[in-house]
Every structure is written in structure tokens, then in C-alpha cells.
Amino acid sequence: MVAQLSHLIYRTEQVRSGEQAAAAAIGLSMAQLMQAAAQACLQAIQDHCAAPARVAIVCGPGNNGGDGWVLARLAQAAGYQVTVYAVPPTTKLAQQAQAAWQAEGGRWQSSIDSLHGYQILVDAVLGSGLTRPLAGFYLAAVQAINAAANTAWVLSVDVPTGLNSDTGQPQPIAVTAAHTVTMVAIKAGLVTGKAKDYVGQLSLAELGIGAAFSKQSPMAELVQPELAQRWLAKRKPSSHKGDHGHLVLIAGGPGMSGAAILAGRAALRSGAGKVTLVTHPHTLAIIAQAQPELMVHGTDEKGLIPWLEQADAIVIGPGLGRDAWAQQQLQQLLDWLTELSGPLPPVVADADALNLLAQLPQGEPSPNLRQWVLTPHPAEAGRLLRSVMSTRFADENMTAVVEADRYEALTQLVTNFNAQVLLKGAGTLIAGPAHQIERILVCDRGSSALATAGSGDVLSGLLGALLAQHRQPSAAALHELVATAVWVHAVAGENAAQAGERGTIASDIVNELRALVNP
Ligand SMILES: NC(=O)C1=CN([C@@H]2O[C@H](COP(=O)(O)OP(=O)(O)OC[C@H]3O[C@@H](n4cnc5c(N)ncnc54)[C@H](OP(=O)(O)O)[C@@H]3O)[C@@H](O)[C@H]2O)[C@@H](O)CC1
């Protein structure tokens, strides 16, 4: 996949070391980069609100503060009324920038009582150089910015102060920006998990060194709409339902028919030629009544295999439960795959199928999950991780461990299960085994409306349907199909939420799928 720098994601250290080399290669000085960084911030301010607005710029001791000092001078020259709050600069570049501000009569204050009364607040306190949790002046500065954020527009320079730019975790709080202008390249911690609460709108300023910098290999990449277009190409007019794949969905334990219905509907609306729903005998009638296009079969402890033999793709998990029946279904599937000599169909495991996988007895040969896609939310991811790394995580809150570093959790899951993994949550992450997949994909689309009961079941059905329509995908194709499904689901959530995020239900998301799978 070829992508521009605006879609590529790097570790902070890569940016910190790479920007100097890239600047040297082009013949730009660090001072020129700082000037360009400040100019990009001024542009963002001007795009938001014309001069003469009242602007407060809060500068920390390092070069993030340096960007702020340069911005103060540029903004004042552009007609804004600028006040600077700062700690004394400690780097040479920041000291020079402060001197230039003072040479033009600029003043600054070293204590912050309140930041109310400004239209624009600029957070140039700390950027990529954050090394420890905030305390003292820094904690107070972030609190003061956030306290005034309901009446002012907050711009963060490079990284919202307090946010770990690799993991996206606040340390322990961070600036809640309306807009972040990040320098040179997108850092990993700006696009996933809690970062979404702090970064606001994200824009990239390449500072004139983008082409030189992009020679470095990124750690991840944002999912682009072109990917969906590629995998959702127009159908041949002569195609028939046999061409569009047969999805077998194992779902719906007693009392959980709703999850199975949602997954089944999502699969149908995403274009699977046939969807067979294999379910608990007690839920069969209600599911069959709810959606006549589904083929519904009840199964006992032995009845699954004939359906599996017909499948182009399999989904197990929505509303499965964890009782003996559910365990038998998973075990039948695992046994069947172990004995299968031909190519393996892709298998999506979601919800209770993940919880059951996490409960499999330790010490037995681990199942071959080569063609599997595991789709955990953070709590399920935590259970899976504990199941394979119990000694390392004996007493930990595993959901917190996963959220503390989503990239690390994802990598551990992929390595330990040797499967494709999709880690849900804001900024969903997708990865496959390292020997097959070059980089992590990150979906930065979506809406809080997706955090609703049944939303995951919709994603399972959608993903299963896409896999069924592309038989026997290679590992790379599987990776891209998973990302396509995540992107479609995220945008469906955004579209459904246009009528209001609060109160959007999973069926609303299903209703958006058809338009999106026909781009
Ligand atoms: N090089 C360039 O020309 C370009 C640089 N650019 C800009 O530079 C920024 C990076 O600059 P930077 O490396 O100086 O780091 P920065 O984020 O300012 O902080 C370091 C200072 O903060 C301190 N500190 C850390 N944590 C702390 C805490 N919790 N509480 C208190 N203090 C803490 C730390 O102290 P120390 O850990 O050393 O004791 C040190 O003094 C980058 O984000 C971008 O904006 C871009 O414009 C591109 C061009």
C-alpha cells in the first residue's frame, strides 16, 4: 500500500531522531524548522479566527515552548493581542526565540492565575519531550487551560501537553485541545484510545522535510477510503449468489437471539450471497421469524460440521454465551479445522468465542489460528492476554494494561495467538503476524455512537460477509479486508450518528451498511 506522510504513523523517537537527519539532508536548520512549526500554528489560528483576537500562549522550557515563543512574535505581527505565560526556556533555540520576542517589546508572565478572557489558548508547554507525569507548574498550566476551554478555542502545538505521544495515555491529565498541529509526522499516540479525547482535530505540518523524512519506515498507517473502494469493487452483472460467498455464523445462545439477528442482518446488508446461522435449538424459531433471508439451523453437540463444510467464511461468537453448548460449538470448530487438509476458511472470533478461547486449558497444543481474526474489545483483549501471559500479569487490571499501551497489547496478542487481531476502541488497531504483515493499520474514523449494545455483532457480521465474498484470502488480503470492514463500520457509525450520537442503536448502523459497501 502506498501512502502519503499524512497517512503514516511513527514512533515519537523516530520523529525526534529522523527530523534532524531529514533537515540536515535538505539543508534546513533547526531554527528554520521551528519557524515553520510556528507558522503552521499561526495558519491554524487564522483559519479559526481572524485578528485581532486575544491569544494566550503558554510556553514550557523546551523546544515545544520554543515553538510558542516564535508563534507569539508571528501572531503579534499578524495583529493578534498576545499574552505569553512561561517558564524560563532552557534550550538554546527556545532562548533565542524568547529573546526575539522580548526584542520586539514582548512581555511574559511566570505565573498563571486564570486563562479566562482569551478567545484562543495555545498549549506550547510540553510536546514530544514529555518524560514523566505532570506536576507543579505543568499540572497547574494544563488545569488552567482546560478550565478555560469551554470559552476559548485551544490549539496544542505538536502534542497536547500531558499526553504520551507513543501510547495516547494522559500522564495523568492532558490538555483537551480543539485542534492539534503535529510536526513532521503523526505520532502513534495521537490516533488511538484515550488520545481521541484530547487531540481534537489533527493536522500535520511537514515543515518542508516531509519528503526526506518519509524515507523512514512507519510503524503504522491510517486506513484510507481507497482501501474500501479497492475491496468493494462493482460486481459483474452476470454474477449469482454463489459468487458472493456463503457465510456460516455460529451465534445466539439461549436468551441472546438479538446478537445473532444483528450479525446476520449486517452480513446480509454487506453482500454475503448466503448466510447460514447455526444457533441453539431454543433460539432457532425467534431468529428465523426475525429475518426470513437467513437460513437458520439449530445444532447440538455434534451438528456443526455439515455447515462448516459449506462455508467460505465462518463467524463464531455473537451472543454465543459460555455454557456447555457454546463450548461444544467452539470445540467442534477447532477440531474440524485441525483435521482439515485443504485450505482453511477464514474464521472471525468475537465476543464469547474470545472469552472461551481465553479459557482453553493451558498446556494443550494451542489451536492453529492462522486464518483467524480475533476481534476483542479491551476487556476481551485483557482476558486473552492473561490466558497466555498469566505469570507476567498475575494481579493486574488487564483492561487497564491493554489501554495503557494499545499497540503493545495488540503486538502481544498477534505474537501469542499467531492470528489477525483487531483491537476495538476509538482508533481501532489491526495487525497480523509480523512475518506476514508489514505494519499496523489504524482506523481513526468512527463515533461514540458505535459504543452501543450490538455494535460489535454488526461488525462481526459485516466482516464475515466481506471475507466470504473474497474466498481464500492471502494473509495480506485478510489484513486489508479486516481494515475495510472496520472502516465501513466506523463510517456507518458516523453516518448513523448524524441524527444524534446519543440514542443511536446498532440497527441504525446496519441501515447504513448498504450504501457504504457499494462505493
Ligand atoms: N528540534 C526542532 O527544531 C523542532 C522541534 N519541534 C518542537 O520541539 C518539541 C520537542 O522539544 P523538546 O525535545 O525540547 O521537548 P519538549 O516537549 O519541549 O519538553 C522537554 C522539556 O520538558 C521537560 N519535561 C519533560 N517532561 C516533563 C514533565 N512531566 N514535567 C516537567 N518538565 C518536563 C524536560 O525536562 P527534562 O526531562 O530534560 O528534565 C525538557 O526541559 C516538539 O514537541 C516540537 O514542538 C518542532 O517544532 C520541530 C522542530
Ligand SMILES: [K+]
Ligand atoms: K503541547
